[in-house]
Amino acid sequence: MAEEKKGRAVATSTAAKIPKFVRGNLSATLKAKEEGKKVAAAFIADGQDEIMRAMDIVPAWGESFSGVCAAKRDAEKYLQKAESDNFSRSLCTYATCNIGFDMMREELGGATPEGAPWGGMGRPDMMLGNGQLLCDPRFKWPQATQHYQQDVPVFVTNMYYPPWDPNADHHEQEAIYVKYATEELRETVKFCEKITGKKMDWDRLAATVELSDKTWDLFIDTYELRKHIPTPMDTGDAMNTMVPLTFNLGTQEAYDFYVDLNAELRQKIADGVGVANPERYRIIWAAGLPSWFALGDFQYFNGKGVVFPVEVTYRGCEKIERLDLPKTNDPLEHIAWRWVRYWTHWYDAAKKRPGSTPKVERIIEYIEDYKCDGAVFHSAFSCRSWHAGIMQQAATLKKVYKDIPILIMEGDIVDISSYNEADTHNRIDAFIETLAAYKKRQG
Amino acid sequence: MAFVLGIDVGSSYSKAIVLEEGEIRSYAVIPSGGDYREAGRVAARAALEELNLTFGDIARTVAAGYGGNMIDFADDTSTDISCHAAGVHYLFPSVKTVMDVGAQYSRAIRLDDEGRIANFIMNEKCAGGSGKFLQVAARILGIKVSEIGELSLTAQKAVEFTTGCAVFAESEAVSRISEGASPADILAGIHNAMASKIVTLVIRVGLTPDCAVTGGGAMDIGLVKAIGRELGTSVFVPEEPRITAALGAALMARETLKTS
Numbered sequence: 001m002a003e004e005k006k007g008r009a010v011a012t013s014t015a016a017k018i019p020k021f022v023r024g025n026l027s028a029t030l031k032a033k034e035e036g037k038k039v040a041a042a043f044i045a046d047g048q049d050e051i052m053r054a055m056d057i058v059p060a061w062g063e064s065f066s067g068v069c070a071a072k073r074d075a076e077k078y079l080q081k082a083e084s085d086n087f088s089r090s091l092c093t094y095a096t097c098n099i100g101f102d103m104m105r106e107e108l109g110g111a112t113p114e115g116a117p118w119g120g121m122g123r124p125d126m127m128l129g130n131g132q133l134l135c136d137p138r139f140k141w142p143q144a145t146q147h148y149q150q151d152v153p154v155f156v157t158n159m160y161y162p163p164w165d166p167n168a169d170h171h172e173q174e175a176i177y178v179k180y181a182t183e184e185l186r187e188t189v190k191f192c193e194k195i196t197g198k199k200m201d202w203d204r205l206a207a208t209v210e211l212s213d214k215t216w217d218l219f220i221d222t223y224e225l226r227k228h229i230p231t232p233m234d235t236g237d238a239m240n241t242m243v244p245l246t247f248n249l250g251t252q253e254a255y256d257f258y259v260d261l262n263a264e265l266r267q268k269i270a271d272g273v274g275v276a277n278p279e280r281y282r283i284i285w286a287a288g289l290p291s292w293f294a295l296g297d298f299q300y301f302n303g304k305g306v307v308f309p310v311e312v313t314y315r316g317c318e319k320i321e322r323l324d325l326p327k328t329n330d331p332l333e334h335i336a337w338r339w340v341r342y343w344t345h346w347y348d349a350a351k352k353r354p355g356s357t358p359k360v361e362r363i364i365e366y367i368e369d370y371k372c373d374g375a376v377f378h379s380a381f382s383c384r385s386w387h388a389g390i391m392q393q394a395a396t397l398k399k400v401y402k403d404i405p406i407l408i409m410e411g412d413i414v415d416i417s418s419y420n421e422a423d424t425h426n427r428i429d430a431f432i433e434t435l436a437a438y439k440k441r442q443g
Numbered sequence: 444m445a446f447v448l449g450i451d452v453g454s455s456y457s458k459a460i461v462l463e464e465g466e467i468r469s470y471a472v473i474p475s476g477g478d479y480r481e482a483g484r485v486a487a488r489a490a491l492e493e494l495n496l497t498f499g500d501i502a503r504t505v506a507a508g509y510g511g512n513m514i515d516f517a518d519d520t521s522t523d524i525s526c527h528a529a530g531v532h533y534l535f536p537s538v539k540t541v542m543d544v545g546a547q548y549s550r551a552i553r554l555d556d557e558g559r560i561a562n563f564i565m566n567e568k569c570a571g572g573s574g575k576f577l578q579v580a581a582r583i584l585g586i587k588v589s590e591i592g593e594l595s596l597t598a599q600k601a602v603e604f605t606t607g608c609a610v611f612a613e614s615e616a617v618s619r620i621s622e623g624a625s626p627a628d629i630l631a632g633i634h635n636a637m638a639s640k641i642v643t644l645v646i647r648v649g650l651t652p653d654c655a656v657t658g659g660g661a662m663d664i665g666l667v668k669a670i671g672r673e674l675g676t677s678v679f680v681p682e683e684p685r686i687t688a689a690l691g692a693a694l695m696a697r698e699t700l701k702t703s
């Protein structure tokens with residue numbers, strides 16, 4: 001029986017619109033057949049969004065659905081189903097939750113399993129895997145799912161970018177990586193054309209990419225309003241407000257959402273309304289996906305006057321101008337440059353600080369810009385890809401920047417058995433005491 | 444002349460301390476059992492009875508620990524981590540790094556010059572550096588946990604465990620017994636494995652001498668020596684290492700009393 005937890009109160013009313021977005025994305029996959037559209041099992045932040053949107057392909061976001069199951073504390077049945085076929089719990093639980101759900105749906109001949117959170121997700125017509133350079137589950141997950149959905153074709157790309165090496169000239173390497181990524185995207189288009197039986201409308205794709213660029217800019221402009229003291233929005237909300245950028249990029253709805261959020265944050269600033277009053281400490285969420293079943297912990301922080309004006313997680317974009325993208329008439333090449341530079345534009349800064357890394361440099365910039373007193377890292381055990389280097393990031397931050405208070409939380413994205421509320425709150429309390437001592441020392 | 448009370452309700456033991464003018468006047472340590480609220484009350488009552496005091500004689504009470512929030516007669520609560528820091532600073536003002544080895548977890552706490560927390564790291568997911576490891580060892584060898592320390596000191600050649608994991612070490616210990624390794628050598632090996640886990644935490648938190656070991660694990664002389672060897676320095680151990688958090692809580696109660 002699923003245990004329903006009291007919903008997280010959101011500080012912005014715009015964030016309250018997010019469940020509608022998520023439900024809309026899920027129900028679009030269920031309605032697609034009636035509307036004569038194809039559904040693609042898809043993965044976030046891999047450059048394929050605009051291709052799908054321009055071809056009217058409906059994305060079925062496995063990561064989103066698993067997050068919903070976790071937030072509803074209703075993932076266990078799917079995790080156990082996957083486990084029954086020997087998928088270990090220490091694999092990515094986004095993947096295993098989704099695979100368990102897919103297994104059940106196949107057993108029902110493609111019908112949605114009863115009681116699926118928010119109506120479940122429709123059966124895909126294709127799967128677009130993407131390793132995003134570092135994530136092995138995103139290679140293997142579509143292939144594993146294909147064991148159960150053998151008629152669904154899989155196409156896996158990678159979107160490599162130059163690896164960080166302080167002694168290498170990444171500017172020299174970028175063009176090669178962009179060329180490779182562009183070709184991957186071109187093959188993706190061909191694959192989608194084959195499955196849908198439709199040709200890509202290249203003008204439509206170019207317009208979609210332009211809309212995405214505008215959304216990236218607006219997103220950053222909006223989030224930068226959070227620099228204000230007291231901050232009008234914190235990470236607890238951002239784990240919701242990331243949805244349009246992450247899952248609806250290239251749509252007018254996503255852009256309009258940030259227009260509304262921007263207006264609301266400006267109003268809050270004008271009215272002097274902050275997430276916490278008084279605001280005692282400002283913290284950066286420096287790395288890690290959240291425990292979706294424990295988003296209420298952000299409120300626990302807020303209740304003690306601690307706010308998160310900024311986070312690295314899900315800030316999956318940058319001001320386009322800052323990336324200094326070379327001009328091109330090929331929308332796929334533009335996507336590839338945007339992707340590669342999104343990562344490499346931190347490399348120059350990292351090179352200037354001996355011992356630093358791009359990820360740490362990014363954290364330092366946010367700490368300075370958003371006037372943070374400390375950092376929280378969340379190490380989710382089942383996502384090796386993003387979380388393996390967290391301890392080192394924290395240690396490097398202390399070494400090359402300053403000995404600021406750091407809290408490393410350990411848990412998971414989906415698997416609630418990794419979570420103990422009393423212990424977590426005890427750690428948070430001790431961290432707040434550390435912050436108090438730190439501020440006292442600073443005078 | 445004001446008495447203050449500090450209580451630390453841990454997952455295994457509950458401790459209470461009565462302070463008067465900054466001096467420890469009495470303390471009690473009792474098993475927590477399943478009812479933390481009751482355990483805190485019983486420990487407090489035991490410490491008070493030693494001085495023929497009642498709850499009415501106490502000017503202020505601070506509670507900490509796993510069940511600290513359940514102590515309804517406390518005036519205030521704090522985390523046991525801050526309390527450990529305050530307690531150790533009171534006993535050994537030169538100590539900057541505390542290793543607290545409890546029944547379910549181990550943690551490293553770095554202190555600033557005032558005895559406040561500068562940094563801390565907990566490890567409660569892995570039994571490898573916690574008292575649980577010692578309980579497992581005692582069970583396999585058929586001895587009491589309290590006998591482990593002295594026995595381990597008679598080791599001739601510590602068994603080298605290929606794993607730092609308490610679960611795997613259990614089966615490895617069983618194989619070594621069947622190969623003829625002595626209990627003392629096995630215990631010394633377990634201490635070394637635990638010490639290396641604990642010192643890893645210390646390095647992560649930033650090793651700053653002097654160092655102290657607290658918690659039930661500090662009652663095991665073999666483990667304390669192994670930690671000292673691994674760190675390459677001697678470590679301080681309080682006379683009763685289980686009560687430092689309760690002591691810190693009592694000190695906080697005294698501090699608030701002074702400033703209010």
Ligand code: SF4
Pocket residue numbers: 063092093094095135136137138289382383384385386413
């Ligand atoms: S990045 Fe992490 S959470 Fe996302 S799919 Fe890969 S392993 Fe899973």
